[in-house]
Amino acid sequence: MEQLVDNDTERKEILKRYRNLLKAYKSPLSKGDKRLIRLAFNMALEAHREMRRKSGEPYIYHPIAVAQITAEEIGLGTTSIVAALLHDVVEDTDITLEDIERTFGKKISSIIDGLTKISGVFDQNSTSLQAENFRKMLLTLSDDVRVILIKLADRLHNMRTLESMSREKQLKIASETNYLYAPLAHRLGLYVIKTELEDLALKYTEPEIYKTIARKLEQTRKDRTKFINEFSEPIKESLGKNGFRFEIKGRPKSIYSIWNKMKKQDVPFEEIYDLFAIRIIIDTAEEKEKSDCWKVYSIVTDFYHPNPDRLRDWISIPKANGYESLHTTVMGPGGKWVEVQIRSKRMDEIAEKGYAAHWKYKDTANAGNENALDEWLHKIREMLENPDANALDFIDDFKLNLFAEEIFVFTPKGEIKTLPVNSTCLDFAFEIHSALGTRCIGAKVNHKLVPLSYKLQSGDQIEIITSAKQNPREEWLGFIVTAKAKSKIKAALKEEKRKTAEEGKNIIEKLFRQHKISFNKGNINEILSCYRIPSSMDLFYRIAIGAIDLKNLEDFNTSGGQIKIKVQKKDEHASLEQLVKEIRGTSGSLVIGDNLNKINYQLSECCTPIAGDDVFGFITDNEGILIHRVNCPKAIQLMSNFSFRIVKAKWTSQKEIIFLAGIRITGLDNMGVVNNITKIISSELKVNIRSINIESNDGMFEGTIMLFVHDTEHLNKLIRKLTALKGILTVSRIDNN
Numbered sequence: 001m002e003q004l005v006d007n008d009t010e011r012k013e014i015l016k017r018y019r020n021l022l023k024a025y026k027s028p029l030s031k032g033d034k035r036l037i038r039l040a041f042n043m044a045l046e047a048h049r050e051m052r053r054k055s056g057e058p059y060i061y062h063p064i065a066v067a068q069i070t071a072e073e074i075g076l077g078t079t080s081i082v083a084a085l086l087h088d089v090v091e092d093t094d095i096t097l098e099d100i101e102r103t104f105g106k107k108i109s110s111i112i113d114g115l116t117k118i119s120g121v122f123d124q125n126s127t128s129l130q131a132e133n134f135r136k137m138l139l140t141l142s143d144d145v146r147v148i149l150i151k152l153a154d155r156l157h158n159m160r161t162l163e164s165m166s167r168e169k170q171l172k173i174a175s176e177t178n179y180l181y182a183p184l185a186h187r188l189g190l191y192v193i194k195t196e197l198e199d200l201a202l203k204y205t206e207p208e209i210y211k212t213i214a215r216k217l218e219q220t221r222k223d224r225t226k227f228i229n230e231f232s233e234p235i236k237e238s239l240g241k242n243g244f245r246f247e248i249k250g251r252p253k254s255i256y257s258i259w260n261k262m263k264k265q266d267v268p269f270e271e272i273y274d275l276f277a278i279r280i281i282i283d284t285a286e287e288k289e290k291s292d293c294w295k296v297y298s299i300v301t302d303f304y305h306p307n308p309d310r311l312r313d314w315i316s317i318p319k320a321n322g323y324e325s326l327h328t329t330v331m332g333p334g335g336k337w338v339e340v341q342i343r344s345k346r347m348d349e350i351a352e353k354g355y356a357a358h359w360k361y362k363d364t365a366n367a368g369n370e371n372a373l374d375e376w377l378h379k380i381r382e383m384l385e386n387p388d389a390n391a392l393d394f395i396d397d398f399k400l401n402l403f404a405e406e407i408f409v410f411t412p413k414g415e416i417k418t419l420p421v422n423s424t425c426l427d428f429a430f431e432i433h434s435a436l437g438t439r440c441i442g443a444k445v446n447h448k449l450v451p452l453s454y455k456l457q458s459g460d461q462i463e464i465i466t467s468a469k470q471n472p473r474e475e476w477l478g479f480i481v482t483a484k485a486k487s488k489i490k491a492a493l494k495e496e497k498r499k500t501a502e503e504g505k506n507i508i509e510k511l512f513r514q515h516k517i518s519f520n521k522g523n524i525n526e527i528l529s530c531y532r533i534p535s536s537m538d539l540f541y542r543i544a545i546g547a548i549d550l551k552n553l554e555d556f557n558t559s560g561g562q563i564k565i566k567v568q569k570k571d572e573h574a575s576l577e578q579l580v581k582e583i584r585g586t587s588g589s590l591v592i593g594d595n596l597n598k599i600n601y602q603l604s605e606c607c608t609p610i611a612g613d614d615v616f617g618f619i620t621d622n623e624g625i626l627i628h629r630v631n632c633p634k635a636i637q638l639m640s641n642f643s644f645r646i647v648k649a650k651w652t653s654q655k656e657i658i659f660l661a662g663i664r665i666t667g668l669d670n671m672g673v674v675n676n677i678t679k680i681i682s683s684e685l686k687v688n689i690r691s692i693n694i695e696s697n698d699g700m701f702e703g704t705i706m707l708f709v710h711d712t713e714h715l716n717k718l719i720r721k722l723t724a725l726k727g728i729l730t731v732s733r734i735d736n737n
Helices: 002-024 031-047 061-073 078-085 097-104 106-118 129-141 146-160 167-187 191-205 207-219 221-241 255-265 286-303 345-353 355-361 368-384 391-400 425-432 434-438 474-478 483-514 521-531 536-544 576-585 635-641 673-684 712-723
Strands: 246-252 276-282 326-331 337-344 406-410 416-420 440-445 448-450 462-466 557-559 562-564 589-592 601-603 615-619 625-629 646-651 659-668 688-697 700-709 728-734
Touching: 002 031, 002 061, 031 078, 031 097, 061 078, 061 146, 078 106, 078 146, 097 106, 106 146, 146 167, 146 191, 167 191, 167 635, 167 646, 191 207, 191 255, 191 345, 207 221, 207 255, 221 246, 221 276, 221 286, 276 286, 276 345, 286 326, 286 337, 286 345, 337 345, 416 425, 425 434, 425 440, 425 462, 425 483, 434 440, 434 483, 474 483, 483 536, 521 536, 521 562, 615 635, 625 635, 659 673, 659 712, 673 688, 673 700, 673 712, 700 712, 712 728
Parallel strands: 276 337, 589 646, 601 625
Antiparallel strands: 246 276, 326 337, 406 416, 440 448, 440 462, 557 562, 615 625, 615 646, 659 700, 659 728, 688 700
């Protein structure tokens, strides 16, 4: 009887959520739209009837929530809502794409096909399943951008409900989100979704830091509100007198961006002054937007002095993702710098909802931004056209241009081009045309001769100088920035290597004939195994450049035209599969510090973990297991791309083990300060110092100290003691490198 009540309650809750979904649709729904959405809802409800989420809730809650995000937060229409409701049915149930096409038509079927391809089945043999899936996602994106927008809605809901997952899954999903999905939301202009994805990722990768910043933001909320009201009062009055219809709101910075600033500037929360931005949104006709925004800027700067270095005009030249706004930083009451963003209602909707909002305005005079999306998708297609590209290389190249800040430069004829910050003349050449890039030997920037590696600034005018004798070089990869240039150079180098390898192949064929050895796969494999070379192409290439000399073929054991090489002992490291089975099959996690004879592990040098740190193990091909801190700079990439190589790891509480750790310390250069520091380290806490390096300048000092500690508790106690010393400003942990 109790179960029936539960079912009844759930049924009511499902219908309530469905009605909320219909309310989320901004425009009035036609009868046809309502019928289509109801049809999709019924199909999804029936298909997922027996399924439950990890939290124990009915599975149907998830597709309804994804559809609601699609409608309410991204602003998409009926087609996308229907696709969102059905996005998991083909992968998880007996319903086929043919069933969907029969009921809902080709367009919805093709969007769901794209969403299903992204979710691919986990493949243990893949070097990087996530990388391949992401590549598939981009292929479908170039056909219909709604695929990626629904996928982002799906990811956002998964992140909002991540607490029911295991810690291992939380880390993997949060890392993947930060590595790929947040930058993608940024590139598509979905700032609100990007910000929430970043904050939620931080909540699971750095829970303590997230809680601390969230708590401090809440504690300072009243003061912020009071300051915003005081700041806005004279502006409101003046805008009203000038006949503007407007809205002013204070927007707090995201927890993730505050944490990034704290790390970048190496300062505590209390020293981050721009915790919020003030946004002025004006309701004005599109043809008057630009002039009215500058009028508002003039009113703001009548009351508050602007910082001339902090003016950003994205109205005259919008960002590549369509973002339009006028930003300035002014000196507010009490000597505080305040960022002010000025934009129209149309611009604000595009800033909140990205390209989904562009479709609403695409018939207007501002449709030029629609072309920015087409241009970006065209670049993705170009990169995807290279069938040999390694999926991981592809993602790294693709990421180069996702989050990059932009500069605007000009061709000799005055045509404007958008490039990422730090782009070089060579990047510009490839941006114009691949043939121009491969033949580029230099450039003239503002009529002055500069090298290929010269970094461009906004406003530069560039003329490329070419030579028919020029060919792409390996060292070019060291200074180019754009994904397009990188992929074209790699492809050209690979083609060059292939031609050289052909010469090597001819050399080895000739040698085999001389020694009456058959030129076949078996014999080539024997030589590959002898020299430990991964592929025949690498072997032929090394022979051609003289890195391998095969003149002594008679030293090999040859019989009947076949080569036999003595089988060498296998590497002492256990194979990847054995390691995974051994670790996951016993305690479920690698215990660091125990006497594990069969499993070889070492502490990673990139993040120098110490006992007590939140860590994981990464199974390498030939170095055993590397232990990384969860907040290691490499962790996000490893968890995103190689989750099948990740193993849980935990420390034993062996106090006799010591670890090398580093701290950075700054303060006032008072008499005896160094003596006080070393006294606390050596005498009070009995810590051995490996090295100390302190530099003094204009009454301040900064230094790094490398020392041996037992665990994080030991190190944190030391940091607290040093911070309490008179004259010390900051003490923070650093990596060994």
